[in-house]
Amino acid sequence: MSFAHFLYRNLKGYHLLVVVAILLTFAQVGADILSAYPLKFIIDNTAPKTPDPAFLGAQELINFFKHFIPLNGTKGGVIGLAVTLFLALSLLKALLTFVLLYIAAFVGKQLTSRLSKNLFDHLQRLSISWHGQREHGDLVQRVTGNMADLEKFVADGLVDTLSGVLTIVGVIGIMACNNISLTLVSTVIIPLLGIIVYTYTRGIRAATKREKKAEGQVASIATEAMGKIMEIKAFNLEHFMFQLFTKASEKRLEEGRKAGSQQAQFTPLVDTILAIGTAVIIAIGAYSATSGQPLGPLKGEPITLGMLAIFLSFLTKLYQPMRNLAKLTTLSTSAAAAATRIEEVMEEQTEVLEVPPSYKGPTRLRGDIAYEDIYFCYGQSGPLVLKGVNLHIPTGKKVALVGLSGSGKTTLTNMLPRFYDTLPGWGSVKIDGVDINQYPLSILRQNISIVLQDSILFDGTIRDNIKIGRPTATDKEMIQAAEQACIHETIMKKPGGYDAKIINQGKNLSGGQRQRIAIARAILRGAPIIILDEPTAALDVEAEAEVLRALDGLVEDRTVLMITHRLSTVGKVDEVIVLKDGRIAEQGSYKKLKSENGIFANLLKVQNIFDEEEEEETTWSFMRSAAERPDTSHAEAEIQLEVDGKVVSQRRLNKVVLTIGRVEQNDIRVPRDNPATHQVSRLHAKILWKDQQWVIEDADSKFGLYYNGQKIEERVLQNGDRISIAPTIILIYVQQKSALPVPPPIAPPARIMLPQKAQVLIEVDGKLVGKRELDKTVLTIARQQQNANFDILIPSRFIGRTTHAQIVWENGVWLVKGRNGVRYNGDVVPQHIFNNGDCVYLAPSVALKYQVLQ
Ligand SMILES: Nc1ncnc2c1ncn2[C@@H]1O[C@H](COP(=O)(O)OP(=O)(O)OP(=O)(O)O)[C@@H](O)[C@H]1O
Ligand SMILES: [Mg+2]
Known part of the structure; x- marks a missing residue:
């Protein structure tokens, strides 16, 4: 559709006004051009025998004005007439300009206000799958920036263009008529x-x-x-x-x-x-x-002098319209582009939210959900995300959806409110035995409440936000819902209570409070189906407990689909569904699945076991049951645990997953009698049999894993590897069938001395130039210079004059930190934990050698 057609269509109702504006532009340009004439009359009249002015009735007017300016002959009359004419034309031009600009601005604003309202409404009605493929910033730009481009063109560009073209044509025409x-x-x-x-x-x-x-x-x-x-x-x-x-x-x-x-x-x-x-x-x-x-x-x-004067003034009149026309190319290109971008969105098919008058079905659903052989992919040709899911959730039942990230949990629940639709023939979702496509969207959605991981509140009061659930609810009902959601007391403590303002999407509340307000909103809504997509995932343990209590108030008597990664919250549901790669891999009660030694049991094993409160009764058994044996005939190996330089225990790697940590349930447990133990997390790391190799993985531990002074997330273990899990606590990987000798443990000090007694040797160009005992907890290093106040001075131009590096005693280890990093084993790292004998480069050919002193 062309730009002109776009304008014509969207200016519906204002066509007459546009025609008036065009006519007025003609008049305005005419007045502007003619206003050059009065000067000509005066100039020419000073010369004798000039007939001007000679238009119809001119003589009568001259005779009239002659009485006011008594000059020889008709001169006074001509001056009077010319001045009056000039004034009249200028005033007319001013008036016309005012009306024109007013009309143009009015039409421009009407156009954009109407268009942006339509576009906004349209955007809200477009499906989530459509929105999922667009950038939000780009859409906002269409509603705001592109509208402004259009308005500018209509308000400024159109009038300027028309009057520009008319002026150029008119001026040239009138010039040509004259000479x-x-x-x-x-x-x-x-x-x-x-x-x-x-x-x-x-x-x-x-x-x-x-x-x-x-x-x-x-x-x-x-x-x-x-x-x-x-x-x-x-x-x-x-x-x-x-x-x-x-x-x-x-x-x-x-x-x-x-x-x-x-x-x-x-x-x-x-x-x-x-x-x-x-x-x-x-x-x-x-x-x-x-x-x-x-x-x-x-x-x-x-040529008369008057004519000359007119031509001169015409010449300047030509310039402005030419500038306007040049400006117009920009305005019109961006307006045409804006129109295309707006039209692009407007042509997209929206969801129909209205209930058709022919709909005779129920408005309140019972909540019996059935997924029947659902296949689904995002977009036209994306990979299959759901691969034949069959699931029946009878009314009032509560199921937990668990599974690894990306297994399709959210996708499955998003089908229910039809945020995404299945393709015809790719299965169907039914509620109360009826395909959800048969329900009007608004009815379907008003029967489902959703609480997401991080609820966003709208700007307004707390009352407004809860009542979004059901705007017709009374205050009493609202308070009841808030009480059930365990948020009433918190609200009452806020200045203003329920009238307290929520700003910035609820950022003036804590995450847990936001969640509970969202739950109160869902309780008030009273929908028979509840979807909870990890409602406690973003919360800490205490807030989680509160939100879980609030959820108790919400889920009562309703069909609930709860996605969760925190398996400790799964205990209360009727059934657990384990999704894996878009398929239901396991299904059954919590008890059944946990005793089956499958995926769920394994997930539980690596998760729940570390909640010390629950550990005894529920989790110990999973630990034992995860007894799958690796085929390690060619990689028989063990982990030696070295504390303070002494090997205190060994563990043969005889399971696919071995855990390392502070608490007793781990396969490799760090003894608690060492002060460094508090750096070891309850679950610190795992050793897994992956692709015929042993791999150590950090398990979100506090201290992390260090190999060769560098922090690592995971590492394929090589014979003799020493991995620090805390200062002075090291795991040594020993491969029994390997010929490589295991490095002997570092000679231990009898007790840990804090800080560790040690020194660094300083080498420049391979020559020992000095040494320094690490006798302070922070030692600064800089270039050797006069009056320098640094602990270690190095004679090398590669070292900075101000603090180039530092050696610090931190968390029970000596660390060297470089302003621009340090080089260890060929890699540049921001810092390095010293182990006895380490050689670290601070700059080319400047090395520090670390030695533990006994
Ligand atoms: N809007 C989208 N467009 C394209 N692909 C998507 C979209 N949303 C999800 N996916 C893909 O679909 C698969 C399943 O995603 P889904 O969000 O359902 O997983 P999930 O089980 O909820 O994961 P998580 O536990 O991390 O929330 C993933 O591979 C994901 O990359
Ligand atoms: Mg998800």
């Missing part, structure tokens, strides 16, 4: 002016665009920095962000300077061209006027 030869001379500069205007406006536009882009970057860096101020401080990124900001800001300055420079050249250049044109016309015209010679071969009439 064709002078017109030809005058119009010579038009193409030149046109080229300059076009080239410069293009250049300025491009530079401004680049400037705006740089401006956008500046704004987005600033917004990002303000929004993430905590992360910036936590990671010491102030300097980095400042550099980013400075770079963008300098780019903006540079582009702005270029745009400004072009802008500055432009006006004087146009003025110069106009001045040259004017000079030529003055020269030729004045010659003709004074000599009485006709100009050129085309017209026999000589």
Whole structure:
């Protein structure tokens, strides 16, 4: 659809106003052009025997005005007439301009207000699957930025274009009527002016665009920095962000300077061209006027001084419309692009929310859910996410959906409110035995309540937010819901109680409070089906307990589908469904699944066992049952646990998963009698038999795993590997069938001395240049220089004059930290934990050797 058609269609109801505006533009341009004439009358009248003014009725008017200005002959009359005419035309032009601009602005605003309302409504009705494939920022831009482009074009561009074209045509026409030869001379500069205007406006536009882009970057860096101020401080990124900001800001300055420079050249250049044109016309015209010679071969009439004056004023009148036309190319291109982008969205098929009058079915559903042979993929050709799911959840039953991330849990629940639809023939979802496609969407959705991981509240009061669940609810019902959701007391403690304002999507409440308000909202809604998608995942243990209590109030007597990763919350449900790769892999009661030694039991094993409160009764048995044996005939191995340099225990790797940690249930348990043990998490790491190899994995532990001084997430174990799980606690991997000798453990100090007695040897270019005992908890390192106040001074130009590196005693280990990192074993790392004998490079050919002192 063309842009013109788009405008025509969307200006429906305002067509007449547009026609009036066009007619008024004609009148306005006419008044503008004619307002040059009065001056001509006066000038020409000073010369004798000139007939002007000679329009119809002119003589009568002259005679009338003669009485006011007593001059010789008709001169007074002509002056009076000319001045009055000039005033009248100027006033008319001003009035017409006012009406025109008013109409244009009015029509422009009406157009965009109507369009943006339609677009917003349309956007809200488009399906989640459609939204899922778009960028939100881009859609917002269509509702705001693109509307502004359209409005600008209609309000400014259209009037300017029309009056520009009319002015150019009118001026040239009227010039030609008066004197064709002078017109030809005058119009010579038009193409030149046109080229300059076009080239410069293009250049300025491009530079401004680049400037705006740089401006956008500046704004987005600033917004990002303000929004993430905590992360910036936590990671010491102030300097980095400042550099980013400075770079963008300098780019903006540079582009702005270029745009400004072009802008500055432009006006004087146009003025110069106009001045040259004017000079030529003055020269030729004045010659003709004074000599009485006709100009050129085309017209026999000589030019009058009045005519010359008119031509000069016409010449300046040509320039503004030409500028407007150049500006218009930008306006119209962006408006046409905006129209396309708006139309693109408007043409998308929306969901039908209204209940058709023909609908005779129930409005309140019972909540019996059946997924029948569901296959599903996102988009046209994405991979299958659900692969033949069959699941029946009778009314009032509660099921938990568990499974690894990406197994399809959310996708499965999203089918229920039809956020995503199955393709015909790819299975069906039924509620109360009826395909959900048969229910009007609004009825279907009003029967389902959803509580997500992090509930977003709307700006308004707490009351507004709870009543969203059911706007017709009374305050009493609302309070009851809040009480059931265990949030009433918290609300009452807030200044204003239920009228307390919620700002910034509820960021002025804690995560747990937000969740409980969302639960109160869901309770008030009273839908028979409840979907809970990890409602406690973003909360800490205490908030989780509160939210779980609140959920008790919500789920009573309803059909509940609860997705959870916290298996400890699964105990209360009727059935557990384990999804794996889009299929139901296990299904049954909690008790049944936990005794089956399948996926669920394994998940439980690595999770629940570390909740010390529950460990005894429920989890110990899973630990024992996960007894699958690895085929390790060619990789018989064991882990030796070294504490303070002494091997205190060994464990043969005889299961597919072995756990390491502080609590008793682990396969490899760190003895508690060592002070470093508190650095070891309850579940610290796992050793898994993967792809015929033993792999150690960090289990989100506090201290982490260190190999060769570097923090690692996982590592395929090699014979002799020493992995630190805390200062002075090391796991040594020993492969029995390997020929490689296991490095002997470091000679231990009798007791741990804090800090560890040690020294560093300093080597420059392979020569020992000094040593320093680590006798302070922080030692600074810098280049050797006079009056330097650093602990270790190194004679090398590669070392900085200010603190280049530090050696610190931290968490029971000696660490070396470099301002620009340090090199260990060929890798640059920000810091390195010293082990006896380690050699760390601070710069090329500058090495520190660490030695433990007995
Ligand atoms: N909007 C989407 N577009 C394309 N693919 C998607 C979309 N949403 C999910 N997927 C894909 O579908 C698969 C299943 O995702 P789903 O969100 O259902 O998993 P989940 O079991 O809920 O995982 P989690 O526990 O992490 O929430 C994943 O592979 C995911 O990448
Ligand atoms: Mg999910």
